[in-house]
Amino acid sequence: MATNRTFTMIKPDAVAEGNSGAIIKMIEEAGFRIVAIKKTLLTKERAGEFYAVHAERPFYGELCDYMSSGPIIPMILEKENAVLDFRTLIGATNPAQAAEGTIRKVFAKSVQANAIHGSDSDENAAIEGFFFFAGVEQF
Ligand code: DAT
Ligand code: MG
Numbered sequence: 734m735a736t737n738r739t740f741t742m743i744k745p746d747a748v749a750e751g752n753s754g755a756i757i758k759m760i761e762e763a764g765f766r767i768v769a770i771k772k773t774l775l776t777k778e779r780a781g782e783f784y785a786v787h788a789e790r791p792f793y794g795e796l797c798d799y800m801s802s803g804p805i806i807p808m809i810l811e812k813e814n815a816v817l818d819f820r821t822l823i824g825a826t827n828p829a830q831a832a833e834g835t836i837r838k839v840f841a842k843s844v845q846a847n848a849i850h851g852s853d854s855d856e857n858a859a860i861e862g863f864f865f866f867a868g869v870e871q872f
Contacts, residue, residue, distance in 0.1 A: 738768060739815040739852045740861035741823075745803035746846035748772070753806050756849060759836055760810065763822050768809040769866040777801040783864060792845065799845050807865040809858075816858055819851045 741760075743753050761767070775783065780800035787793050812818060824835025828847055831838040841847040852858035862871065 736811060736813050737815045737855060737858075738809055738811050738862065739765075739819045739858045740850075740865075741808050741810060741819065741852070742850045742865075743806040743808075744846065744848055744850065745799065745805060746842050747840050747848040748804050748806055750840075752840050752848070756836055756840060757806075757808075759839075760808075760822070763812075763818070765810040765812045765815065765819065768811050768872065769862070769870050770806065770808045771865070772804050772806050773865070774804050775801045783861070795845060809862045809866060809871055816852055816855055820853070823849050823851045 743756055747753060747756060757767075777797050780797040781788070781793075784793065784796055784800070787796065790796075810819065822836060824831030824837040824841075826837075826847060827844045828837045828841035831841065836849050837847050840849070852861050
């Protein structure tokens with residue numbers, strides 16, 4: 734399988750509770766290399782842009798409020814089969830349905846405050862990575 738990249742961000746709940754170090758440890762121990770990383774804050778407008786695909790969903794407004802409520806840690810990650818393997822590592826969107834040992838099972842508080850994002854395709858991983866990091870920051 735080819736080495737490829739995915740995009741993730743540790744969400745405001747997990748950053749605020751001091752879980753980012755433990756989450757990054759799980760990510761590295763699962764074999765992902767950190768290509769780019771920073772701590773930053775989304776405005777509500779930029780959160781809305783990031784999640785534009787969900788604009789018609791009933792939870793969109795609350796999602797944008799939540800994602801702009803505190804610092805986040807976006808990262809680009811590299812590994813063989815990165816997108817699918819990372820979705821497996823983070824677990825289901827709803828932590829009540831997340832498998833044992835997944836990041837969301839361990840750290841998520843609710844469907845909304847679910848600790849971490851993971852891209853759903855190679856194409857979206859590239860788009861989302863460039864949303865936060867210039868090309869020269871991706872090494
Ligand atoms: P994922 O983050 O697993 O890719 P998604 O793309 O379907 O899930 O939704 C994006 C985020 O929106 C998700 O991480 C949390 C929030 N969300 C999804 N479904 C929700 C719901 N039914 N109620 C509240 N928030 C929801
Ligand atoms: Mg998604």
